[in-house]
Amino acid sequence: MDSPPALAVRGLSKAFDRPAVDRLDLTIRAGEFYALLGPNGAGKTTTLRMVVGLLKPDAGTISVGGVDALADPIDAKRQMAWVSDEPMIYDKLTPLEYLEFVAGLWNVEATKAERTANELIDWLGLRPHVDERCEGFSRGMRQKVALAGALVHDPKLIILDEPLTGLDAGTARQVKDLLHARVQAGGTVIMTTHILEVAERMAERIGVLSSGHLIAEGTLAELRLRAGRGGSLEDVFLTLVADNSTAAA
Amino acid sequence: MRVSLGWLARHEFRLTWRDWQSMITAGNKRDLGTALTVLLVVGLALHLPAYALLGKLGGVPVAPDVSTYIAISLIACLYTSLLLSQAMESVTRTLYSRGDLDLVMSSPVSALRLFSVRILANAVLIALLGMMFAAPLVDVLTLTGGVRWLAGYAVAAAVGLAASALAVAITIGLFRLLGPRRTRIVAQIVAALIGAAFAIGIQVIAILYYGTLGRSSFVIPPDLAARAPGPDSAVWLPARAVMGDPLALAIVIAAAAAIVIVVMLVFAPRLGEHSLAATDLPPASRHHHRRAFAPGSVAAALRHKEWRLLRRDPWLVSQTLTQLLYLIPAALLLMRNLGQTTGVLVVLVMVLVTVGAQLGGALAWLAVSGEDAPELIATAPVASRAVTRAKVEAVIAAVATVLGPLVIGLAFLSPLHAIAAALGLLCGAVSTIQIQLWFRAQAKRSHFRRRHTSSRIATFGEALVSFSWASAAGLAAAGTWFAAVSVATALIILIAVRAVSPRKAALV
Numbered sequence: 001m002d003s004p005p006a007l008a009v010r011g012l013s014k015a016f017d018r019p020a021v022d023r024l025d026l027t028i029r030a031g032e033f034y035a036l037l038g039p040n041g042a043g044k045t046t047t048l049r050m051v052v053g054l055l056k057p058d059a060g061t062i063s064v065g066g067v068d069a070l071a072d073p074i075d076a077k078r079q080m081a082w083v084s085d086e087p088m089i090y091d092k093l094t095p096l097e098y099l100e101f102v103a104g105l106w107n108v109e110a111t112k113a114e115r116t117a118n119e120l121i122d123w124l125g126l127r128p129h130v131d132e133r134c135e136g137f138s139r140g141m142r143q144k145v146a147l148a149g150a151l152v153h154d155p156k157l158i159i160l161d162e163p164l165t166g167l168d169a170g171t172a173r174q175v176k177d178l179l180h181a182r183v184q185a186g187g188t189v190i191m192t193t194h195i196l197e198v199a200e201r202m203a204e205r206i207g208v209l210s211s212g213h214l215i216a217e218g219t220l221a222e223l224r225l226r227a228g229r230g231g232s233l234e235d236v237f238l239t240l241v242a243d244n245s246t247a248a249a
Numbered sequence: 250m251r252v253s254l255g256w257l258a259r260h261e262f263r264l265t266w267r268d269w270q271s272m273i274t275a276g277n278k279r280d281l282g283t284a285l286t287v288l289l290v291v292g293l294a295l296h297l298p299a300y301a302l303l304g305k306l307g308g309v310p311v312a313p314d315v316s317t318y319i320a321i322s323l324i325a326c327l328y329t330s331l332l333l334s335q336a337m338e339s340v341t342r343t344l345y346s347r348g349d350l351d352l353v354m355s356s357p358v359s360a361l362r363l364f365s366v367r368i369l370a371n372a373v374l375i376a377l378l379g380m381m382f383a384a385p386l387v388d389v390l391t392l393t394g395g396v397r398w399l400a401g402y403a404v405a406a407a408v409g410l411a412a413s414a415l416a417v418a419i420t421i422g423l424f425r426l427l428g429p430r431r432t433r434i435v436a437q438i439v440a441a442l443i444g445a446a447f448a449i450g451i452q453v454i455a456i457l458y459y460g461t462l463g464r465s466s467f468v469i470p471p472d473l474a475a476r477a478p479g480p481d482s483a484v485w486l487p488a489r490a491v492m493g494d495p496l497a498l499a500i501v502i503a504a505a506a507a508i509v510i511v512v513m514l515v516f517a518p519r520l521g522e523h524s525l526a527a528t529d530l531p532p533a534s535r536h537h538h539r540r541a542f543a544p545g546s547v548a549a550a551l552r553h554k555e556w557r558l559l560r561r562d563p564w565l566v567s568q569t570l571t572q573l574l575y576l577i578p579a580a581l582l583l584m585r586n587l588g589q590t591t592g593v594l595v596v597l598v599m600v601l602v603t604v605g606a607q608l609g610g611a612l613a614w615l616a617v618s619g620e621d622a623p624e625l626i627a628t629a630p631v632a633s634r635a636v637t638r639a640k641v642e643a644v645i646a647a648v649a650t651v652l653g654p655l656v657i658g659l660a661f662l663s664p665l666h667a668i669a670a671a672l673g674l675l676c677g678a679v680s681t682i683q684i685q686l687w688f689r690a691q692a693k694r695s696h697f698r699r700r701h702t703s704s705r706i707a708t709f710g711e712a713l714v715s716f717s718w719a720s721a722a723g724l725a726a727a728g729t730w731f732a733a734v735s736v737a738t739a740l741i742i743l744i745a746v747r748a749v750s751p752r753k754a755a756l757v
């Protein structure tokens with residue numbers, strides 16, 4: 001029997017003063033690296049915030065690993081991790097204390113959590129700062145701690161909103177390597193980014209959102225076909241968005 | 250083109266005004282009218298106690314006796330301590346916030362010019378604050394004694410200017426003496442203590458003289474008056490200035506201006522460097538006593554996190570515990586009025602309950618509204634009720650840790666009083682925590698001192714319900730059934746606050 005998709009969204013809608021997400025359908029397979037692209041205000045963050053339970057949808061369904069996230073949010077959250085563009089960490093805790101707390105929230109057994117936390121600390125190059133409080137950390141280090149927090153409970157689905165914003169090249173490489181390794185190990189990654197080269201190199205499939213609608217989806221080759229042109233993802237993306245704007249007008 | 254002082258000043262005053270506006274409206278611009286109306290109403294209401302306190306002083310002649318000089322100087326000192334506290338808090342905040350520092354320090358404008366204007370803007374703000382605080386007293390004195398008392402406004406402004414300049418000098422002095430990391434905490438604790446000293450002092454004076462304060466009964470001990478300098482001494486210049494002596498007034502204003510100018514010349518050139526050093530602090534202290542991950546429930550993880558964050562923020566701890574100092578005058582008042590009839594223990598019960606309830610509200614704000622990673626908690630597989638319950642447990646445990654030993658000590662003297670205190674504490678703390686849950690609004694922990702502006706209803710509700718539970722516990726300890734009336738009052742207040750709250754969430 002096929003395993004359920006990592007994420008299935010049907011008819012998802014959310015309006016603030018205007019529709020932010022409009023009857024969105026999206027399916028992301030387990031073990032996939034999926035990049036969600038779109039211009040500013042396209043509805044990417046709103047979509048992901050509804051998926052992780054930070055926003056209540058006006059309409060639609062969300063299924064995470066076969067679990068109805070609206071009916072059983074706790075079970076759905078158990079499978080997910082959320083990393084926002086602003087690292088959510090505590091200034092007065094050290095990285096290990098933060099990871100201990102996150103593991104506690106996800107009810108991970110203490111010995112296993114400690115082992116995983118130390119592996120992540122080493123992998124992300126945080127060992128020299130492991131006994132320092134996070135208040136003195138740079139943005140890149142804070143993002144690494146937040147990422148370690150997202151991984152310490154071994155989620156099946158990791159959702160990241162602009163995780164590379166403001167990171168230096170070295171840190172960005174570490175984050176990308178870590179995400180790649182998660183997908184290799186069978187995990188699913190959904191990421192929004194404005195750095196199209198990253199999406200081009202890392203994502204197996206790419207979804208393009210505009211004005212709350214999914215205007216295109218597929219591999220880079222499929223998107224090129226759809227756009228009717230070759231070139232980089234940036235060229236294809238700009239063409240798709242421009243075509244959509246023209247059609248809407 | 251050389252940047253003019255006027256242009257810089259206009260920029261600084263605009264920023265200062267908007268910062269103040271944001272502080273009194275909790276960041277909601279539309280609330281400015283409401284906030285100003287509340288300020289005006291409170292200001293007008295304060296004229297009544299000011300009249301009760303000073304109504305009869307207005308007719309004092311320009312050259313009165315030393316006792317009157319001492320009384321006026323005492324009040325002036327108390328005002329100075331309040332303004333100094335405000336100024337130190339403001340200077341520390343400015344020093345430790347990066348803000349536009351990179352921009353202004355990289356601009357081709359001299360540091361002396363830039364930071365002189367910044368010091369001056371802060372001084373003017375504190376001076377205005379001083380005039381505002383002094384308004385009820387000065388107005389009452391002017392109405393009852395004539396326009397000469399309007400000089401009080403000028404003295405209040407001068408005191409504000411001088412206090413602000415002194416705050417810069419003290420803070421930079423601490424900075425050089427203790428280094429940037431310690432100064433932040435020490436300066437804010439000193440500011441809080443100076444402010445508390447003002448509040449306590451003014452209330453103690455009010456309690457000691459309330460109802461008898463006036464020209465004829467402004468009783469300064471005769472031996473103190475006898476040992477004080479004579480009426481012509483320069484010590485009484487500020488008092489003489491307040492009373493409208495033109496020469497004294499001119500000297501006070503000139504002295505304040507001189508202090509501001511000296512501080513600007515001495516400290517402005519390096520203020521930017523100090524601020525950069527303060528905001529470029531290296532990582533905080535290391536903890537070598539690493540321990541293994543503790544097994545436990547989700548609730549335990551949440552509780553331990555809250556306690557750890559509280560323990561590690563000495564500034565927040567000092568801000569919270571400073572509240573306890575404000576209850577000293579209340580204890581004094583209660584002891585004067587009740588101590589002889591219903592016993593000191595009843596007073597102690599009431600004070601404990603009031604402190605516990607206030608502490609509960611403050612800590613609940615930190616745990617609930619001051620959550621640093623709300624999205625992490627919201628995306629965790631934990632029901633929001635379980636999160637709330639764990640946080641409430643953490644707060645109640647913290648209150649019990651602070652006040653529990655006192656209740657246990659009370660039990661050795663009188664088990665009945667201890668039971669009344671414990672029950673009152675629990676009810677008071679749970680009530681104020683519940684109000685914080687109803688009015689929760691995400692904020693930074695560093696905005697702890699501004700939490701009262703986010704909801705005035707919550708602030709008043711907390712105060713009223715605290716006093717109601719204190720009264721109920723005290724009356725119960727005194728063995729009277731009137732305690733039931735206070736319990737009913739507390740419950741009615743809670744129902745009323747809940748009815749107007751934006752979030753009618755249940756406690757557990």
